Amino acid sequence: MSKPLYYHSAEELVALLNKKVISSVELTRAVIERTRDVEPKIGAFISVNEADALKQAEASDKRRAEGRTLGALDGIPLSPKDVLADENQPLTCASKILKDFISPYTGTVMQRLRNAGAVIWGRLNLDEFTMGSSNETSYFKPCCNPWNTECIPGGSSGGSAAAIAAGQTILALGSDTGGSIRQPAALCGIVGLKPTYGRVSRFGLAAHASSLDQIGPMTRTVADAALVMEIIAGLDPHDSTSYNAQVPVYREALKAHAHVPKKLGILKEFFGDGLAPDIRSVVEKALRFYEKQGCELIEISLPKTTLSIPVYYVIATAEASSNLARYDGIRYTHRSTKAKDGIDLYRKSREEGFGSEVKRRIILGTYVLSSGHYDAYYLRAQKVRTLIRNDFMTAFESVDAILCPTTPNPAFRRGEKLNDPLAMYLEDIYTVPVNIAGLPGISIPCGFTTNNLPVGLQIIGKPFREEEILGIAQTFEANHPFAQQTPIL
């Protein structure tokens, strides 16, 4: 084989497993060994479960030998971001406050993947409680970009993106509140899909901002993202915000949209100042490709999207301040031993347990919800949110999807923006509006900067039309097989 097993797509590997060319144990061993080799340079995993993963792989091989495989992912290693509850597995959220927490229950997405036979491998690194765009706020360790280990992998799902890019796993899950799947996918040169809000159950996802969070696949190819979506999408009685709509067989459904001339909106506001020239030229080249494929490029303007970052930092911090209140030192979190009394137990446990970015956002969120400020901040932000969504929905009357860069800059150096939160927040300027409007968005690799850092193309779709943006993504991927390019480690 020309390329190592660990750089194959899940789709290819399923075929090899079915043809008995390889076993799940071999495959699992390949990602374990790869991880042993490169993990010191990357830091993608917060914890690993080598023996347990191999046991799962053995069970899968046994099932396959007996002709009773569980589902489309049987035997394929899949690694969750360490924010997804899975029984008897650690669930740290990359925070000291949960560093010793073992989840006593399994959330919906993890249950569905286990039911489909996936080999659950390790727990992936992230920014603490998903708050960050560089994976530098992890309590455990930073994660590095496999394309340049001096650089950040993006965040918050930095571990997921890096692990795919470095061949440490086959499939990964991320979560996306303001770009946490798409931004690291872009910076690490992989595929990352944030589904429509409500498409995938959040039950079992440690909440950051409940009205924005979605779990999504981070994969080497568009088809792999579709494959994971087939398993994780759909109504869940445990999540009142999950949506009751038919789940397509995405790998089939996307074919109706691949290589089909589409009306593609080019969002003017996202090609303005602040976009790195390197990114602009690569993305514009991608746009010209679509034009050549017969797509109609239509320039659109959504001026209210420029308000997305302030709206986001009001809504997301408000919800987070409330969502993180449960980590209180009382039941299962880190508990300070220095507390003088009950109130002090809360104060000290949280003071010791949370990192500074998390504290910053809790304070911001508490402030915007305080009496006397609620109307000026939270209520107003919600109103603007509606306007932003309406803007998008109007645009979708004349276009099928919207194309833009995923990030304004390529991966930056570790430490470069850590002390400049505003600069860090602006890295999500093109991804945040998609969460604000609740839309699906995918980032696919579309080229490299002159410094050989990956560039992501973001495709934003209509609500619950993931198959359409997957199809548009595949049109590009078919002619630009970036998954074949791997970083030198």
Added chain:
Amino acid sequence: MFETVIGLEVHVQLKTKTKMFTRAPYRYGCEPNTLTDAVVWALPGALPVMNREAIMQTVKAGLIFDSEIADICKWDRKNYFYPDLPKGYQISQYDRPLCRGGTVEIELAGSARNIMGTHRKVLLNRIHLEEDVGKLTHFDQESLIDYNRAGTPLAEIVSEPDMHSVEEVFAYLKSLRMHLLYAGIADCDMEKGQMRCDANISIRPKGETKLGTKVELKNLNSISGVCNGVKYEIQRQTDLVNSGGRVVQETRRWDADKNVSLSMRSKEDAHDYRYFPDPDLMPVKISQDMRNALRAELPELPFRKQERYQAELGLPFTITSVICPEKDLADFFEACLQRNPKPKEIANLVANDLLRELSQAGDKGSLPIADSLVKPAHIAELVGLVDSGAISKPIAQDVFKKMFASGKMPAVIVREEGLTQSSNTDELEALCQKAIADNPKAVEQYKAGKEQSINALKGSVMKATQGKANPQMIDVLLKRLIK
């Protein structure tokens, strides 16, 4: 002179199988921390899912009290830290409660036990739904938390400041409890914490229309606690103002053991709860169909039932005031009535004999009527036996006790024990003649116009028949024979 103004916030635990936002079950009195799950513990990633039954129960309460039912209501988070609150926020309803306005009809005590007191309607502000918190138990060095109760559905019934005396407060709580029990919405046992009450109390000079500074009184754990607490607080405020002081806005805690209220926190220390809509839950639509269906399920309400019993069945207040407040009893009565339409006779047996036996039968307090061996069929049959002259009233009393103990049908008891009333005229006539012969003095007195003297003769005949003689028949026979 001062006027007292009181508003009550009453929390009522709804009778649902599972908790407000999860399928974890709830029952009173289980091993601590056994009725929990990921949602109750507020584990990372756990999400609330609304209990539809709790919504329906609360809508029912709103319909009973003539509240306006919201077309759409929503859920809000009330944020604060306390160890009994696992999520660090309570899911409640802030600005769009399920029910708005309404009234609770209350009955004040009458001037005597057999006289109906005045009725008036206390205005409601709202009824909303929320989730309960866990239970803390404090020791010297540590505190224990039981999360069994955490997350159970609570309806908060908020009155307007529309009560003016302890008596009204008592009548209000009694009426709330009666109505909620009637509709099967809640059990309202204050000892079990199924009904809890906070009171907002202020005083103002008589004639003044502006409200005085209010004090919120908490920890009122029983109906007598509420009454004592409110009474104490009215006196405290009155004394304070009379001695030249001013009432400050604060929250006070009632200490039932010491019979005093103590300051908990002042207005300045009040929490900022940072309410905002819960993004994990969708707003709830209450359709007209649902409202209609729930309205159709409502039982006849106790005060209306009482009016009907008095007007249509001719029952006295002394009886209706016993039967109507308890739905089980009223249902029992009506089931008897369906079998034998003799309201007065049946009501007497139910309100007197049955209740007396029940009150003596229970291990702890009264035996519930559902556990009684005497069913409506027994009562209906017993009334029939008396009515047809088969047995006498004194015998009926005896039969009642026997059927209460054994559950046997009254006719069976009468047959087995040979209790049938004697109406054999010849036999009775002979006994009457003997009684007249044996009691010449009584006969003479009767003839002289002392009518009750005949009772001695009757008693003698009854004694001779062991109570089985038909009293009316003896009366007729004796009077004829003496003439």
